[in-house]
Amino acid sequence: MTVTLADVAARAQVSPATVSRVLNGNYPVAATTRERVLRAVDELDYVLNGPASALAAATSDLVGILVNDIADPFFGIMASAIQGEIGGPGGRAGGERLAVVCNTGGSPERELTYLTLLQRQRAAAVVLTGGAMENAPHAAAVAAKLRKLGEAGTRVVLCGRPPAPDTGAFALTFDNRGGGRELTEHLIGLGHRRLGYIAGPEERTTTRHRLEGHREALAAHGIVEDPRWTVHGRYDRRSGYEATLELLRRDPSLTAVVAANDSVAVGASAALRESGLRIPDDVSVAGFDDLPFSVDAVPSLTTVRLPLSEAGARAGRIAMGREEPPPGGIATVRGELMVRGSSGVPRK
Amino acid sequence: MTVTLADVAARAQVSPATVSRVLNGNYPVAATTRERVLRAVDELDYVLNGPASALAAATSDLVGILVNDIADPFFGIMASAIQGEIGGPGGRAGGERLAVVCNTGGSPERELTYLTLLQRQRAAAVVLTGGAMENAPHAAAVAAKLRKLGEAGTRVVLCGRPPAPDTGAFALTFDNRGGGRELTEHLIGLGHRRLGYIAGPEERTTTRHRLEGHREALAAHGIVEDPRWTVHGRYDRRSGYEATLELLRRDPSLTAVVAANDSVAVGASAALRESGLRIPDDVSVAGFDDLPFSVDAVPSLTTVRLPLSEAGARAGRIAMGREEPPPGGIATVRGELMVRGSSGVPRK
DNA sequence: AAGAATCCAGCAAGCGCTTTCTATATATGC
DNA sequence: GCATATATAGAAAGCGCTTGCTGGATTCTT
Numbered sequence A, B: 001m002t003v004t005l006a007d008v009a010a011r012a013q014v015s016p017a018t019v020s021r022v023l024n025g026n027y028p029v030a031a032t033t034r035e036r037v038l039r040a041v042d043e044l045d046y047v048l049n050g051p052a053s054a055l056a057a058a059t060s061d062l063v064g065i066l067v068n069d070i071a072d073p074f075f076g077i078m079a080s081a082i083q084g085e086i087g088g089p090g091g092r093a094g095g096e097r098l099a100v101v102c103n104t105g106g107s108p109e110r111e112l113t114y115l116t117l118l119q120r121q122r123a124a125a126v127v128l129t130g131g132a133m134e135n136a137p138h139a140a141a142v143a144a145k146l147r148k149l150g151e152a153g154t155r156v157v158l159c160g161r162p163p164a165p166d167t168g169a170f171a172l173t174f175d176n177r178g179g180g181r182e183l184t185e186h187l188i189g190l191g192h193r194r195l196g197y198i199a200g201p202e203e204r205t206t207t208r209h210r211l212e213g214h215r216e217a218l219a220a221h222g223i224v225e226d227p228r229w230t231v232h233g234r235y236d237r238r239s240g241y242e243a244t245l246e247l248l249r250r251d252p253s254l255t256a257v258v259a260a261n262d263s264v265a266v267g268a269s270a271a272l273r274e275s276g277l278r279i280p281d282d283v284s285v286a287g288f289d290d291l292p293f294s295v296d297a298v299p300s301l302t303t304v305r306l307p308l309s310e311a312g313a314r315a316g317r318i319a320m321g322r323e324e325p326p327p328g329g330i331a332t333v334r335g336e337l338m339v340r341g342s343s344g345v346p347r348k
Numbered sequence C: 001a002a003g004a005a006t007c008c009a010g011c012a013a014g015c016g017c018t019t020t021c022t023a024t025a026t027a028t029g030c
Numbered sequence D: 001g002c003a004t005a006t007a008t009a010g011a012a013a014g015c016g017c018t019t020g021c022t023g024g025a026t027t028c029t030t
Helices: A005-012 A016-024 A031-044 A050-057 A073-086 A108-120 A136-151 A176-190 A205-220 A237-250 A262-274 A292-296 A308-319 B005-012 B016-024 B031-044 B050-057 B073-086 B108-120 B136-151 B176-190 B205-220 B237-250 B262-274 B292-296 B308-319
Strands: A062-067 A098-103 A125-129 A155-159 A170-174 A195-199 A230-232 A256-259 A284-286 A303-305 A330-333 A336-338 B062-067 B098-103 B125-129 B155-159 B170-174 B195-199 B230-232 B256-259 B284-286 B303-305 B330-333 B336-338
Touching: A005 A016, A005 A031, A016 A031, A050 B050, A062 A073, A062 A108, A073 A098, A073 A125, A073 A308, A073 B073, A073 B098, A098 A108, A098 B073, A098 B098, A098 B108, A108 A136, A108 B098, A125 A308, A136 A155, A155 A308, A170 A308, A176 A195, A176 A205, A176 A256, A176 A284, A176 A303, A176 A336, A195 A205, A195 A237, A230 A237, A237 A256, A237 A262, A237 B292, A256 A262, A262 A284, A262 A292, A262 B292, A292 B237, A292 B262, B005 B016, B005 B031, B016 B031, B062 B073, B062 B108, B073 B098, B073 B125, B073 B308, B098 B108, B108 B136, B125 B308, B136 B155, B155 B308, B170 B308, B176 B195, B176 B205, B176 B256, B176 B284, B176 B303, B176 B336, B195 B205, B195 B237, B230 B237, B237 B256, B237 B262, B256 B262, B262 B284, B262 B292
Parallel strands: A062 A098, A062 A125, A125 A155, A155 A170, A170 A330, A195 A230, A195 A256, A256 A284, B062 B098, B062 B125, B125 B155, B155 B170, B170 B330, B195 B230, B195 B256, B256 B284
Antiparallel strands: A303 A336, B303 B336
């Protein structure tokens, strides 16, 4: 059998209550007693039973982090930053929390199931990262879940996600629309008038906002968009590669390709190169996020930097109640345009 | 108050026991009764209390995945594959398990603390990914923990990590040494005789094995290594960049740079380019892992492909008891040499 | 058609901890 | 020195669920 609190108590010749108090350090215990208990714990190699503790105390030390794709550094970086603030192990004693990353794979059902599982575990906090699905019934279901979680005392924070009104969740929203606009404006400023756009998956807020920003910029400069200039795909390299080929097929006269994110942009670059086009001489390329590899692309990628680490850290602190939530519960995080080698004046 | 089993039972006019059995589906319940219970669950929006359930049943549905750096796709890809097999949500009903990713940040203490936390939660399984620290006392502590976990019924699987003898853990080990040897042999075959090596952090099995493979290849071809040719660093781009500058300073006559992994290789490439050296005309570059971005590097990166996804999936299945563990509990996973544009014959 | 086998549901005893309340022992005030 | 605060430890009542056991109602056997 595994060692229980009672065993420790017996060995230290105290009551179970005392052992519990020593372990939790939330009640005065005489130094000599504490000493004795600690020794017994050590000798017996006792490990607290988490579920029992959670049940009795009606609290848990679990913090959930939901990500769309854990293999994507975009999420990895945020998750890492969040986890860093959760303390996880490494934080000072007592505040030991198990930060767990849950990979939804972009599936609405999994997102919901994970939320239920976390609710079931009575998680102390939940951080949802990245764009939300825009499917109406699902959005409503998620909102309902978040409200429930909040009511049960779980702190809910959205990081890089639009606010969820009436759920009590705090939101750190990325200004995807603004970033998209700025990026395209940069390209327009260089002289581009025929711009292809590789969008992310449909029904995702991130996809829509970035695309809207792009279109705002076009509209602001009186550029009439050709419907053939937009292709939807996934947020990965391969998708960028294929979409670019498609774009080129539809309109070989494009002088710039704006991608939904950096991975897509890298795929796009590969497709352009293989099509015999030089970057940026023949076609300019732009990404979004400024992931670590973007600066190493050749030529280095023009993109919009999102402070993923900073935002994640802040979300983590808010989730832990260690930082004041933003006024109104909502804060907008801006991106910063990074002009690099992949964008230049259009070819004649 | 939150809804409890008893509330559901009352509403469905059955005993709590029956509700529990309906929910767990491990005991015969009349169809009409089940129907009634399910309706009550729905109407009350009941969510099982995880800790209570885990306590009573003495089991948990938590599966832990330990990674060194969640922001690194190397781990992200494995974690994703593991989680995919854990079922997590998405697996068929009943088998719902919460796969949680724990980020150790490469810190021995955090690794240990996470293991304790998982032990505390009575995790159903634990998968440790990536290289282990070689610090002796720590290794012993981890081994002891793993043994304890195993004894408590937690299935322990190592993925991309050397076996931990006498712990009962199953191991899917990457053949880092063999891969390193093959890679360097390729370079030697091209004619290189002066090869720089950017190793990972010291006291890590992955670092050591790859380096040993490299040296085996050198030795096998009678190449005497200059101590100045090896630099240690972290497993990231920046480290590769700095180490390469250092390498160039120490011996500008190097004709090849072998990196501990792809990220480091990309950083190395950047440093070489900025130093006015062409790849591979002036200096060849090689990485390890074959992460997704490696094929997009310019020139594309010669590297050793590790089947991260496949290995992770297999580890996940073994952890879930859905696949026979390898004979002897240990399997070696080989890498595959990917010769691409970044390696060529040495300059004259 | 009576006894045996089969179903299905309930009772109740925990699972291992936390915490309120109570009891004892020592310290403090006047 | 006696009454009153102040520490410290214990007793015991759950927390919400699972499950072995029990028993009444059905169905099967011969």
